[in-house]
Amino acid sequence: MIEIKKLTVNLGDFLLDGIDLGVDKGEYFIILGPTGAGKTVLLEAIAGLHPIKMGEIWLDGREVTKLEPEKRGIGFVYQDYALFPHLTVKGNLLFGLKQRKWPKEERGRVMEWLAELLGITPLLERSTDTLSGGERQKVALARALSTSPQVLLLDEPLSALDPQHREGVQQELRQIHRRLKQTIIHVTHDFEEAIALGDRIAVLGAGHILQIGTPEEIFRQPNSEFVARFAMTRNIFTGEVRGGDGGPAIIAVGGTQFEVVSELRGRLHASLRPEDILVSREPLISSARNSLRGTITRIADRGATLYLTVSTPPDFVCLVTRRSFEELGLAEGGEVYVTFKASAVHIF
Amino acid sequence: MVANERTGDSSRVRNILRWAVQRRLTITFFLLGMVILLFIFIPLGKMIFSSSPATLWDTLLEGEVRSAIWLSIYTALIATAVGLVLGVPLAYFLARHSFPGKRLVEALIDVPIVVPHIAAGIALLFVFGKGFFVGSAFDAIGIDFVFAVPGIIIAMIFVSVPFLIDSAKQGFEKVDVRLEKVARTLGASPWQTFFRVSLPLARRSIAGGSVMMWARSISEFGAVLVLASHPKIAPILVYDRLEEYGLDYALPVATLLIIICIGIFVVLRTIAYRGERA
Structure with missing residues (x-):
């Protein structure tokens, strides 16, 4: 053309x-x-x-x-x-x-x-x-x-x-x-x-x-x-966004679904910054709407900080400080919870 | 009670003083501005009001005066029309292209503004007199410049077209080139783009420049005197009467000229800047 x-x-x-x-x-x-x-x-x-x-x-x-x-x-x-x-x-x-x-x-x-x-x-x-x-x-x-x-x-x-x-x-x-x-x-x-x-x-x-x-x-x-620099700093997902039953919107990515804040509906994309994700060994009780269980599949060491890839699936890249990483005793293959606010997810 | 009033007065005085000190720049500039405004307005006003309306009317009824004023008005209009046809394309070219020596060209365009107009008239006389090929070529097709209307017009063009070119150029420079580019993608040829986008968007600057050019043309004296002191345009008539009969005879003609010029100038400016926001 x-x-x-x-x-x-x-x-x-x-x-x-x-x-x-x-x-x-x-x-x-x-x-x-x-x-x-x-x-x-x-x-x-x-x-x-x-x-x-x-x-x-x-x-x-x-x-x-x-x-x-x-x-x-x-x-x-x-x-x-x-x-x-x-x-x-x-x-x-x-x-x-x-x-x-x-x-x-x-x-x-x-x-x-x-x-x-x-x-x-x-x-x-x-x-x-x-x-x-x-x-x-x-x-x-x-x-x-x-x-x-x-x-x-x-x-x-x-x-x-x-x-x-x-x-x-x-x-x-x-x-x-x-x-x-x-x-x-x-x-x-x-x-x-x-x-x-x-x-x-x-x-x-x-x-x-x-x-x-x-x-x-x-x-x-x-x-x-x-x-690459951008890709490192965003989790990008593609999925179906629909309205929850009278509640907040939900995006289904593969078999997993989580809450988001958006007026948009249909097949869309979601982005989530690694620093907006909390990593914990136990489920967290907090105001954050989303908490998913997954396995650490990859650890990228950046010195003072580390990028963890947690497969729920899908894969979430999460940013943790070295201190937290050591105090939580995280390691590849370990089971963790990833927690993030619905409002931290950007739908586009 | 009395003491209170006094403190009230003194604080008021202090407030005024503080106000004056805080605004000393504004006040200074206002006073200086008033001086120059009065300098402009008082001579014009004094002149207009020193001739009685009856004298002005009588003067206007003189055939010589009327034909001089009419000659001034229409030669200035023709000069401006020629300036538009030849000056606007140049202005557009200068606004859109850069080339080595552009600064020099722009400076040259403004030279007629700075040279003494008597000298400009002599320069024109050399070129448009029959001793030079330009003059003799025009003579061959029956156009005379010396002591003729075309001479008045070219003298006016020479000394006043820089105002139009400069103003039009600034107008075109303010037109975003991307508007012209978009017009091209919408199917407009370069000519159509010029007439449908660039020209309408620069129209106010061009109109303003035309008014300036017309006004400058009608007030021209020196260059016209050298090239074509006859037929008499209004400023030359004023000068002749001043020389031959003295101030009393020159004054009413000069006053009429000023009144008519101001009138036309105001009307043209209103038309040219119509719709523009303050």
Whole structure:
């Protein structure tokens, strides 16, 4: 669908060097990399908005490397939305549609359909500077979709949003991807975002693609320090979240289930920091809602602290100090309880 | 009772003193600002009120005066229109591209503001007089500059277009490049992007610059005097009357000119900055 071959872009201080990527039709593809890795420029290069030094870009079997941006059929959403401030929401949505030689009613219909799709119909007459971050993002998405792009490029679409809006827009992205079978390339520095949304993830670092794979692969066998360091600091689970019977939400991961705090339901991800888990030899009586029994399968010694892998299953990585480790007399194969608060689990 | 009142008074005085000390920067700046404001307003006000309305009306009925004022207004308008067509593209180019020598170009654009306008007029005379190929080329197609309306217009353009270019450039610099990039991904060509995004977003700066250019054009004297002291634009008419008949004859014309200029300036500024928040 979209193929990037040996793409080289000069970024001034460094190069994006020999980027090779293939994104399938209808795929949600994430490019994950730290801030300053050149992610935005990579997207601009794909869209034809940034000059490239070398390489080729193919879209649906057609080479577009030298094509002007307006002829590529690529939609773009910038991190801070870049809505046209001199136009209303409606004007923004119609901007791309006006480029087409369609009858006026047809354009209006598409515009209304897009507004409906993103739930921004009540905002159509508003000026863009009266919108909240989440609303702006939806308008920017609708505007980018107005030209029916073959690929939609999203530059950190969630990072400028506060946490409440982030969840909503994330749902919106999922919905767009599923309903429209829209091919999406989304760049982010946020792991949870990458895992939550990506069919596949490419890890970008130091100007190169370091790893491409499914979220599971990237996360379980990271080959970059950037990912590995993150992977060490999070327990990530995939499971089914459902409402408890009148009680708190519950996530079922494999055969185990535990309580979480979230309004989201369905197949989702959960993350839990190793330092938020208490390890004890006996079941704890505390306000923490979750206490699971497991076996220590691995111990990683970090000097003053140790990372224990406790298999309940699933595996929980827990952080303990050396002092606690010694006082509790923990050892590989030993049986322990892992205890954590429902609110320490982040569902995404 | 009496003692109380006295302490009340002295504490009030102390409060005022403290207030004055705390705001000494504001007070100092306010006083200095008043001096310069009065310096601007008193001569203008004195002039406007020193001619009786009847005299002004009589002056306005003179054909020579009316045609001079009308000539000033429309030559300044044409100068501004030419400035828009030629200056705005340059402003956009400068706002979007960097190249070696850009600083130099930007400095050159502002040179007409700093040179004495008599000298600017002489420079223009050299180029647009028939002794130079530019002048003779225009002469071949029937356009004369010396002692002719086109001469007035180019003198006005020369000395006032920097205001428009600078203002338009600042306007374009404030337009986020990413808005233009997004427009491209939405199918707009570079031309459409310019006319549908960049230009509307810079319109206030361009309008403001146009008002400045027009105002500066209408007040031009030195460069026009050298190049085309005839037909007479209003400032030259004022000067002629001052030279030939003295202050009493020059004053009403000058007053009329000021009143009309202020009027048009206020109207144009209102239009140019319409809708802008304070």
